[in-house]
Amino acid sequence: MAPKREAPRGALPKSELEIAKVVWELGEATVRQVLEALPVERELDFWTVQTYLRRLEAKGYLAKRRDGRNNVYSPAVRPTTVISETMDDFINRLFDGEALPLFQHLIRDRDLSDAEIDELQQTLNTLKADRKRGRSS
Amino acid sequence: MAPKREAPRGALPKSELEIAKVVWELGEATVRQVLEALPVERELDFWTVQTYLRRLEAKGYLAKRRDGRNNVYSPAVRPTTVISETMDDFINRLFDGEALPLFQHLIRDRDLSDAEIDELQQTLNTLKADRKRGRSS
DNA sequence: TATCATCACGTTCAAATGAACGTAAACGGA
């Protein structure tokens, strides 16, 4: 059965993604908790954060639970899913859906440390090995 | 001397990027040429394309040259620069500026062919070798 | 040289997005 993407859910806008990320990190959070978890230089209003959380819930990205007088928000869609969708969108837009050119650019542009390069090679080797073995799911 | 990023030029919107990419591919192009270079299923108006090209010029991404009655647009900023900026913005938004997690996600999520994996490894090896040698710009 | 098609430019318009508020309800401490 295909993974069946519930709804296309076109890529999240900047600000909403930013807020969603905070919720992901915290696991679940109230408006105030999100506000406090934001970097200090990012001076967002309590109300603004509230707005984004509400929108995220309306779009189906977050679930809302009541805890006393507070709303507690938590992921309704797995973060990795959202990240994948966002990356897909990005790759489609910039590289016609080809991952390879993105890699090349990335490798060349970002100053990767030697350690990071090693780590990447490691990952690739592992992936390759896994491929040879079980080629399932 | 530092590369000196002229203006922050916050990441291009979807549609404008789409049009800019066409210009990059063609090297330079008139409105009509861009329109015709777009995939057929993308039914954009002549006027709409014109608008985006104009905006891109206003933002400093494209240069405009007159050829008879036509405007001919060409890159005013190197495409690779724009791509880098766009990627930076994306990585900042989604991965706090860390390239590595992006790689991991990418490697795991996109179904890379064996050949692609090989190519990546090749690239990494080359990069590593180059590093050892001249470390300057 | 008159005509017709094409083009540039300014302008417009709706929807999405970033950001914020006012009010009324709910809670905890005095």
Add this chain to the structure above:
DNA sequence: TCCGTTTACGTTCATTTGAACGTGATGATA
């Protein structure tokens, strides 16, 4: 139990983005 504080919800507002048009100018062709 009353008061001050905090929160939710609906609502609003400006800007950006996606998309398109009308008019006047321009050039090729008859």
